[in-house]
Amino acid sequence: MIKESFSSRLFDVVNILLLLILSFTMFYPFLYCLVLSLSSEAYASQGGFFLYPRSFDLTAYEAVFSKPHLLTGLMNSILRVLISVPISVFFTALCAYPLSRNETPYRRPLFLFVLFTMLFSGGMVPIYLLYHNIGLLDNRLVYLVQGLMLAFNVILVRNYFQNIPESMHQAAMIDGASEWYIFFRIYLPLSRPILATIAMFQTIFHWNAWFDAMIYMTSDTKVVLQGFLQRIVIQQEWQQLRDIYVGLPPESIKAATVIITVVPILFVFPFVLRHFSKGIMLGGLKE
Amino acid sequence: MVQNTSQYQKNKVLLYMFLPCAVYYFIFDYIPMGGVIIAFKDYSIRDGILGSPWIGMGHFDTLFGGSEFLLVLRNTLMISIIKIICGFIAPVIFALLLNEIRAGFLSRGIQSLSLLPYLFSWVILASIFRLTFSNSGPVNEMLSLIGVDKPVNWLSDDVWFIFVIVVTDIWKGLGIGAIIYLASIASIPLELYKAAKIDGANRFQQMLFITLPQLKPTMITLLILSMGGFLSAGFDQIYNMYNPLVYDVADIIDTYVLRMLTDLNFEIATAAGMFKSVVAVILIMISNTISKRLTNGEQGLY
C-alpha cells in the first residue's frame, strides 16, 4: 500500500471538513424552524441560536390547524399531485415517442415546434386572459394544465427512447404490431427509470406550485398548500388567527406552518434519492 | 425527410399520436404568444383584444421612457449576471470536491443531504430564511458570538439582500447541479488518473486537468440553457424574500409585471413580458452560435 503524501491527506481533511460544514448549513435552517415552532411564547420572541428546543409547546401547531384553509390546502395539493402527475407523464411520453422515431413525417419541424415553446412564452397576461376565456379561472382544472408537457421533459424522454435498441421495434413490427401497441407494451415499460424521473420532477413542481393558486384562484377553498403557506408567512396573514391565539409570537406560528408543509416532502425524500442519479444519467444531456 | 406515399400512409399513425400534444401546445403555448399584440393596443376588457384600438409602440415608449422600468431592468440584469457567474461555478466545485472523497458513505450522505433544499419551494425556503436571517435570528447570533456586535440587516439592506439572494440560490441548486456533473465524472476511465499519477501529478492537478475538462460539454449546455432564464432572475425567490425596503434593488421584471397585472394595467405587463421573452430567445440563439463557432460545430444546444 503506497503511503499517501502529506499534502494529499491534508487535502482530504480540509475537503471533508468544508463539505461537512456545508452539509450542516443544508440542514440547520430546517432544524431552526422546528425548534422555533416548538418554543413557548417566552423563548420564541428572544430569538437566537438554537440547537435543540428548550420547551415542547404545541400551541403554535394548534393555532395553524385552527385555520380551515390548511386542511383544504392540503387536500387540494394531494389531489393535484395524484391527478396531474400521471397524466403529465403519460402525455410527455406520448409526445416524445413520435419525435424519437426517424420515420415520423415532418419530424424536424415538429421537434422545433415543441422546442420553441421552451424558448418563447406569451407571458403572464395573455395566458391569464386565455384561461379567462376558456373558463379555467377559479377552476381546479387549471392545475392540470400547468406544465403538462414541458419541452424539457419531452426531450429527456425522447433521448431515452432513442437509446432503446432498434431491434426491439423491428421485431415487434415484424410480428405485426401497430405503433400504439409498441408504444404501450414495449417502450413505456422499458422506460420506467426515465418516466419515474419525470414523475419526480412533476411531483416536486406540482407540490411546490403556489403562484398559479395565487393568481388564478379567487375562491379560498381551491388554493393549494403552498399558496396557504405563502399567505401565512409572506403576506403576514397569520395575524388573522382566532382570538385565543392572538399573542402567540409570530415566529412560532410561521415556523409551525413551514414545518407542516415540509413534513410531506421529507417522506418522499428517500424515493427521490433513489431515482435521481439514475434518471439524469440515462436521460443524458449529451445529445 | 422525404417519403413516398405508401411509407407516409404507414407512418401517419405516428402523427396521430402527436396530435393531442400538438393541440395542447397550440392552445396553451402558441395562442398566448399571439396575445402579445395587447402590448401594441390600448386594451380594455370592455373592448376585448380585437376591439381595442392600436397604438403601435406607445407602450414601449412609456416603458423605456420612464425610469421605473429601466430601474427594474437594471436590477434584473445585475442579479442575473451575479447569479450566473457565481451560481455557475459553485456546483462544479462542489461536484469536484465531492468526487474526491474516498469514503463512499460520506460522499453519498453529503450528496443526499445537499439534495434536500431542491425539493422545497421558495415559499418554504423564503419563510425559513426570513426567520434565519432576521435581526434576532441564528445568523446574527452566531456573528455576535465571534465579535460582530451590530446585527446585520441581511434582508433589508440593499447590498446584503443581494448577497443573501445569490447565496441562497446557490445553496438550493448545489445538490441537483452536482448530480448532473457527477454523472459525467463517473464516466471518466480510471486509467487516465493512473497515468497522471505516474507522471507525477498531485490530486489537485489531476482534478484540474482530467476531471474538469470532462465537464466542459455539460457546463456549456447548461450555460446556454440558463440564458433562457436570463431576464427572469428568479422571480419565485425574490418575490417571497423581498420587502419594500429593498425595492430599489430587488424589483425585477417579473415583480414589475405582477404589479402591473394587479393594477389591471395589462398592456404594460404584456409589453414587459414580451420584451423579456424576445431577449431570451435572442440570447439563446447567440450563445448557441458562439458555442458552435468556438468548438467547431460540435457543442451546441441544437
Next chain:
Amino acid sequence: MRLITYKTTTIAIVLILFWVILKFPTWNKENIEPVQIIDWSNVKDDPNEHLEFELIMPGDAVDSPDALLNEDAYAKRLLEEHFNVTLNYKMVDPATYERKAALVKASGFIHDVLIEETSMLKSSVKHGFIVPIPFEVICKYAPSYARIVQEWGNYGWQGSVVDGVNYGIPLIIADARYPKVGIWRKDWLHAIGFDRVPDSMEEYEKVFKLFKTSKPDAKSFLLAFGHELDAEQQQKVLDESNPVWAMSGDVINWRAGMFTEIFGAFNVQPFNWVLRDGEIAWGGTQEGSRKAVELLHSWYKAGFIHPDFVTDEWMGEVLSKLYAGVTGYLAHWSLYSELHPQGERVQTMGRLQRNRDRELLLRLGKSKLEADSLLENQSQRYVNLWSPATVPRGPDGYRGHRLYGAVGGFSGGYYAFGNTVIEKPQKVLRWLRMMETIMNDENLLINISMGKENLHWEWRDSELGPEPVGKEPFGTMSYKRNAEGLGWSLWHQEYGYLVQVPMKEFIVKRYFPPGKIEFRKRFTPSEWGDECLFGDTESNAPNHISSLIKRMNLYQQTKLTEFIVGDLDISEWDNYVREYNMLGGDEILIGMQQYYKEILETADRVNSNISIFEHKSL
C-alpha cells in the same frame, strides 16, 4: 447554405408581422363607445320593488374560522327586511383586498356594489367596470351623508373623479378624526418611580433612560412577588433579566404612524401635506422633521429604540415585543377600545404576562401549587399593566399625532357601482337611500352596528360609568360579531359594518360611558391630530406622479431610517432635502398643487349641490 429553411421562413414571417403592426398605429376603432350614461331623471326607486344586490368588501377579520358572514346574519336580515332587498356579500380579507378584487373583476365577475380603494378606481373606469354617479344624484338621495363628507374631508370628493366624471361615494371612517392612543407599561413606570404618565419630551427621555438602565421588568416582578422570595432568588431575577428597550417601530408602514408623536412634537408629520402661508408643503422636508430625526438618532444611539425597528411589523413583531416584555412603550396603539379592560388585546397581554411570571416563578424553584396561588393573589397586577399615553409636548409646546384621512382615505375608499346596475339603476338610488336612512335612524344604526339590545349587548355598570357591554355568545370576540354582520368591537362602534355609515356625534355620546368621554378628552382629543391635507387620497393625484409619489415615499422611508440608525450623518440633511426635491419632490409638488386646486373646485361643486337638497325631504 440553403436560404429557404424553416428557420429563415419563420423569422421572415415574424418580421413582416412586426412591420405591419408598427406601420399602422392608427387602426382606431371608429365607434369608441361613449361612457354609459344613465338617464337619472327617469329612474325611480319604488320601495315595493324587491332588489337583489351582489356586494364585495373587505371584511374585518375574515380569515378567522367563524368570521365569515352567516347566511342569516342578524344585521343582514334586519337590512333585508327593512329595505326589501336581498344582500349577497363577498367578504375578502383586507390585507390582500386590492389584489383579490382586481382579479375578481378581471375574471369577469362584477359586483353591484364594490368598495374601491382610491388607487383601484382609475383602472376600473378604464376597463369599464363601474358606472358614473353624478354628484347631484348623491346629494339628492343622501344629502346629510354628503354634508358630513363635506365637513370632515371635502378633499374626498375629488378622489373618485376621473376625467371630470364622478364614479364613487366617499366612505367615512368616523373614528379616524381622533388620534390613536399610545400605551405605557404602567408597572414599569411604577417600578422606576414614576407614578404618572410622562407628558413632556424631557420626561419621555428620562423614562426611556430609566427603562434602559434600571431593569424595570425585573423590578416590576420583584415588586409583585419579591416578598415571597429570599435574597438569593431576588438577585437571580435581577441578574437574569433580559435587556429591554423603550420601543420598536415599523418602517414599512411608516405612514401609519411610526414615531409620529415625536414628529408631531416638532409640529410636523413626515408623510403629511400641510398648508404653510397658503401654500401646500411636504412635511418630510421641513425643518421640524430634521429636528425629530436628530432626536430619534440620539435615542437610537442611546439604545432606546430596538434595532429590529427596521424590519418589524406593527401589528406583528412590534406588538409581540410589547407582549413579551421586550419593550415598554408603544405609540399609536389604537383607539379607546383597545384599552378597555375587556378588550381582546388587554386580556391577551395580561394572560401572556401571567404565563411569563409563572415560568419565572417555577424557574426560581417554586412548586406549581405555590406559583399558582401567588399569581392568584396578584391577579390585580394583570389588569393594571397598562396605561394610556398622552402625546408628548415638544420643546416649543407642540403636540401632534398623525391622523388617517376620515374620508375616502387610508383603507377606506369609496363605494362604486358595477356596470351590472345599468339594467336596474334604481339599485343605486336604493343604496343611497339606505345609507341616508340608516344614518338618521338611531335605532336602526345601533342595531346593525352594535346589535340588538339584550341579545348582543347590554348595559352594565363599570368603573367608567354605565356602558354597553358585549353579551355571550357574541361577546366581544370580533369574529363572532363579524359573523352576525356587526362591527368588531363594542367600544369602537361608530359606524355600520355592512353598510358603512357613520354614527352622528350625539348618538355616539349617548352610548359612551362618561369614562370614555373623559378618556377622549384627556388622551385623544382631536386637536392633537395632524391630518394630511389630502386625507390619504393622494394616490388619486394626476396620473404621472402617483407612481413617483410611491417611489419617493419609499426613498424617504429609507433615508430617514438611515439617519436614525446613523448610517447617514445628520449634517447631511440639507443634501438629502436637495436630493429629494431633485429626484422627484419638486415634480410632485407641482402635481399636488394642481390636485389641490381640483379638490377645491370639486368641493365647491358638491357644496352647491348639497345646499339645494339639504333641507328638502325625500
